[in-house]
Amino acid sequence: MTRKPIFAANWKMNKGASETEDFAKAxxxxVQHHTFPCDIVIAPPFTSIPKAAELLGNVSSVAxxxxxxxxxDSGAYTGxxxxxxLKEFFVHYVxxxxxxxxxxxxxxxxxxxxxVLKALEVNLRPIFCIGETLEEREAGKLEEVLRRQVTVGLKDVSEEGLGDVVIAYEPVWAIGTGVTATAEQAQEAHAFVRSLIxxxxxxxxxxxxxxxxxxSVKPGNARELMACPDIDGALIGGAALEPASFLEIIENGTA
Structure with a gap:
């Protein structure tokens, strides 16, 4: 079965409204008049979502x-x-x-x-993150940790609802460290997660x-990682803060 890859930029606590405007214009x-063989998602901080929606909300190739x-839904929940x-600002994923x-x-x-259940209830698509720490991997607990995270995290999700879920496997020891799982390590973990599903x-x-x-997905390793049969795109942190880098990852990952 052919699955459409999805590349998501997670800006974390970076880029206020003015920087978001610069990125969007870049x-x-x-992206405005180009059809991509993948889904492109950008996740700004909450305060920058309105500016991103203003500039990118009508661009069909970007969500x-x-x-x-x-x-x-609402209530006395400060902060x-x-x-x-979120839905008021054309947000489709969370x-x-x-x-x-x-x-x-x-x-x-x-x-x-x-x-996850609340997001699905209101037709937001969860990007559901899982992954083990270095200590857990070295202790041989990779499968135990992923099984718990998937089983509990997706409890009571219907098969229909699962169709709107994207899973992001992120080995914690590789996030923001510059260390990337090898393609073999990543594929092995992805295949195991698919078996859990x-x-x-x-x-x-x-x-x-x-x-x-x-x-730590970068332009230089995107092609090798995305060539793995069970890897369907990337959730990108630091390398997605620069427009050229983010677009190069997409280009290399879909080549």
Whole structure:
């Protein structure tokens, strides 16, 4: 089965509105009237989403994402942003369960699952992040960790709902470190994740779901990583902050 690759730029806590405007204007000539063999997603910080929506909201080849959302529609949740608020700004995807949310802010698998279910309920597409730390990998716990994250994080998701989920496998030891999993390591983990989806949702669902790789993806390694049969695009951090670098990754990854 042919799966359409998806390349997502996770800007993290970078780029205010003016920098977002500069980035959008830099890529507009490349994306405005061009058809890509992949989906392109950009995830600015919350405060920059309105500017990104203003400039890119009507560009069919680019979709906007948020980097997080609440599991609630509204209420007394100081500092939170609801999925319904995001939808007002043409946001179609939301990154959930990123390792930085798990490690720095203590988000549990159950907490992330509640967000996944809420996002699907309001027709936002989760980019659901999973991945092991270096200590877990070295202790031989890779499969145990991924199994727990997938099983709990996607609990109660319907097979139909799963069709709107993108999984992002990100070995924590490769995020922002400059160290990238080898293509062999990445493919092995992706194949295992796909087998977990087959166990939980069936073979057809497993064949359809897109699984991105994230972790120091750069123009120089994109082609080799994306050539792996179970890797369906990339979730890109630092290398997606520069328009030329982000576009080069997409170009190399879809060549």
């Amino acid at each position: 890529i507009l000539p490349k 906007l994402a948020a980097q997080n959302c609440s599991q609630f 939170e942003v609801s999925p319904m608020m 990154i959930l369960g990123h390792s930085e949310r798990r490690a720095i802010y203590g988000e549990s698998d159950e907490f992330i699952n509640a967000k 087959a166990e939980q949702f069936g073979g057809e669902a497993a064949a359809k779901i897109r699984i991105q790789y994230g972790g």
